[in-house]
Amino acid sequence: MADPMKIRANLVGDSTEVKVLMSHEMDTGLVKDKSGKIIPAWWIQTVKVTHNDKVVLTAQWGTAVSKNPFMSFKFKGGAKGDKVTITWVDNHNDSRTDTAVIA
């Protein structure tokens, strides 16, 4: 079970600034453990962000994204009190969804 994301969404002028921290190993599949065995790749493949149920961002990630990724972006049209929901899915088909309210 994945840890919760840490999401901050703030209205700045006419756009909503979203900052999100995700808890994930993001193993590249290129690193060996102490016994010399390759640690298999394990990474977030897709990220989807919705604002009041409307998709405002989708992303496809690779293994080059760092461990515990941090992402920030802006979109127009948000209002205080609206909900921003973020979902990631990794290559183990594990996923996590968290919601923040625009402040």
Next chain:
Amino acid sequence: MRSIHRLTLIVGAAAIAVATLAGPVVAQTTLENASAKYRQDLSEGNPADLWVARGQEMWKVPRGPKKVSFESCDLGLGPGVVKGAYAQLPRWFADAGRVMDLETRLVWCMVNQQGYTHAEATKQTFGNGSRHRSDLEALTAYVAKESDGVKMNVSLADPHVREMYDVGKKAFFYHAGTHDFACATCHAEDNVRIRLQYLPNLTKPEGAQKAYTTWPAYRVAQGETRTFQWRLNDCFRQQRFPDLIYGSDLSIALTTYLAASANGAVYVGPGIKL
């Protein structure tokens, strides 16, 4: 119509850290700038916050064979009080008959209030990825965060604490091992570096303040949030000493010496370090 204006991804953290060690000086300014920019970006999203959030969640949950939460754990300011607690530790705890830092006190509460054995409580003092996470690192990050903005105020009025301070200072200058190293070997001079890494002079208040008030910290190269117990343990590893026992009197003595030397400075952790 909604549109996405900007998308920033922070990637390749480890690559930057490695380049800082290996890169030529010609590129040093660029690298240092890149590191500074990276740190700036991360300070808005310090992954240590993930540890803080996990620790906060854990704090209120009944744990262990006795099903007791940390809300009965007294960090020196009363049961369950975390606000400002980190900034006044280490201190003397009469119930334990010991001077304790935060991490040692958390273990004490796990053993004496929650009913864990000492071995269970200290099974994973330092985490290693999401498969071997350390509750102690998360709890420590959470409690430390609750002192963010609070002035360091470690009292040496109690003679037990004073003794630990004196022992810590003595130990700081203790040379031994295959390389003759002491803490002071690397941390008693201004503006010197190992490879490209500048080292704090911990014998001066400014150096101790800057160093102590930014631990625990997220170590980018490790992808882990590390505590002061970890910092001491890893310094001794590099000193070629044996394995510093978690919560040992020496670890508490050195923590007391450095925390008290940081008195007066505002605690700003958990920090982030490459």
Next chain:
Amino acid sequence: MTTRFPAVRLLGAAAAVAAAAGILYGCASAPSASEDAALTARTIAIMKASFKPKGQAGLDRLDQDETQRLCSQNAEGKLPDSIVKKIEQENLAAVKYPADGKLVGNWKEGEKVAELGQGMQFSDDPKKPNGANCYACHQLSPKQEAYGTIGPSLYEFAKKRGYTEETRRYAWAKVYDAEAFSACTNMPRFGQHHILTEQQIRDVVALLVDPASPVNQ
């Protein structure tokens, strides 16, 4: 990853003057010798109870030799001149030169030793060779710009001193036991403490004194 180590403490006439001043100051306000001895004993007892052996690092690593004891005891303030003399004389007497008289090896191998940071830590594989990690504290070859500043720059080491037997013998002895030349230096005693093999010391000496070494370019 980086190994930490240290600066050469400058000593000389100034140290003697400061030592005299230190004695006067000591009479005024420092803790008494017996108080200090008690604190040292307490500290050592606490240290011995605070470590466990791990990997190649046993608890014997905490035991001090005379040099370490004196340097710890006199860590704060200036070193008394008599202590400086005692440490330097004892360590100079301990320097062993190679039986075959061959002081200079291969600078290319020496460069590898100077770069390598591993060795003697509880996390290190004792079967792998130890490094000297010279670059952690010293500038050597100008091509390696990720060098530390705890020790002095060694760029042009022999170019400045001359390509003489005296320079070669000094380089050997300094790497073997730096305490022979500056008491309580931050530099490890690579020969005396068996950190480097005799051949590795030869190679490091070559890095310092070979006219073809990048250090002297």
